[in-house]
Amino acid sequence: MVAALPGGCLSADACFSHHSERFACEWDDESGEDGGYQKFGYDGEDFISLDLKNLRWHYTDQAATYEQKWDRGEVRLHYYNKLFSNICPRWLKQCLHYGSSSLQRKVPPSVSVLQKSPSSPVSCHATGFYPDRATMFWRKDGQELHEDVDLGEILPNHDGTFQMRVDLDIKSVKPEEWRRYDCVFQLSGVKDNIITKLDKAVIRTNCGKMSQTC
Template identity: 45%
Template sequence: VLFFSTSHSLQYVYTAVTPGINFPEFTTVGLVDGGQIDYYDSNIKKAIPKTEWMKKVDAADPDYWTRQSQIAQGTQENFKVSVGTLMQRFNQTDGVHTVQWMYGCELHDGETRRGYMQYGYDGEDFISLDLKTLTWTAASQKAVITKQNWEQKDWALQFKDYLENECINWLQKYVEYSRSSLERKVSPKVDLFQKDSSSPVVCHATGFFPKAVMISWQKNGEDLHEDVELRETLPNQDGTFQKRSVLTVSPEKLKKNEYTCVVQHSGLEREMKLQVSDRRVLSGSVGIILGVVVAVLQLVLIGCVGVLLIWMKKQKKQIMKPGDTGSDDGHTSP
């Protein structure tokens, strides 16, 4: 019997990008359990729901989306200032640059709470909040001045209260709104393939929900931990997820040994096992086409989510936006 603990998460990601590229200068994305729930960007200039159940907010608060749009518009200007500030600090005068803010909360088994908040610049960690010490951790020397400024203004305690209380309250509300959707179980479709006979073997699971999944390998019936690489879980456009694990061994080892991909998911009655000997070997042309399709899909996913997730390696009537932090300018500018 497979056991998966019950956990839920609420996450927000804000991204500001220098102008001049084919991407909105500012985007915000909200996610529950890894699935997108709302979206705003500087082109459409309004916050919109991205799931049907998110529209239930209207019944309780008819002005919700108008208010969120106004908050995001104000935040957009503050983030534009932040990009300029950090470009000056890093002695940059041109090029493409990004500022990102990611924060959220998690609730495990209805009891354990966890919050987090971090900023990134140009795909690298910049500064993050330590909720235990209520201090900011500078990831580089350039962030020290930001750390000193924010600690003088004592914003950490306000963020801690939000992340461990208000954020959790909203998460529980959203889970209730979306219960029929979030608690559904959809089993994965699994495929084993190689680009050619000398390429790594890919075990690809897709179309599953919820997000939690385990993909492992066995060699001659024994668990295998070497020569394998587990990739990040990615969202599909229909609200399900996909994940892949890559086995890199020589063609000789593949012939001499019995390799198996093992997939475990709450939507499966029992674990799924696929023998590598039954894998599909793609022809060169098909492999190239597949690579192009995968690359395009990844770009589509980024466009749908509306944010460059390049750096993530991690008022009481509305979801907190930067204007709710209590800072003088409406945003914790660097």
């Protein structure tokens, strides 16, 4: 005879289960609307969730035994309604108010043009900017380039700012055409772009300036 134990049981007299609760409140600073959600889980599966719009609970089949008891508990419903329509949005607004100077700050980067060797791609590198909503690209005669260009990821710095780079393969670019190229950095929320010309005089190599010889 084979006896099957319920899921989560270590032995016939030692069972366990996992309960979870997730909730969040939301506030739209443009429309002024607020909301949120409240969800309960059981052993990794959805169990009971709150419908804030209609102020009622939704039950899975596994939670059917709770339906009659919870539907009679109007105090619990009114508590969550007050939490998501009043208390939680007020906390959220206070947090946004106190943190706005930090969250909404705009910090421009320091931009450098780098090249490891004369045969290597030229890298336009921006570091120290905030926030991380930024774009960077190479142009020729004012037109964005998509060929011979390698855009790197935006990476975090240790001080909370960010850095990024975009490489340009210049093997087929004649020296007299360099002046037609420039690197553009755009930071979200900032009107003016940072434009850096492709110029041998400003390119930094392992030896210092490009004009120097290793």
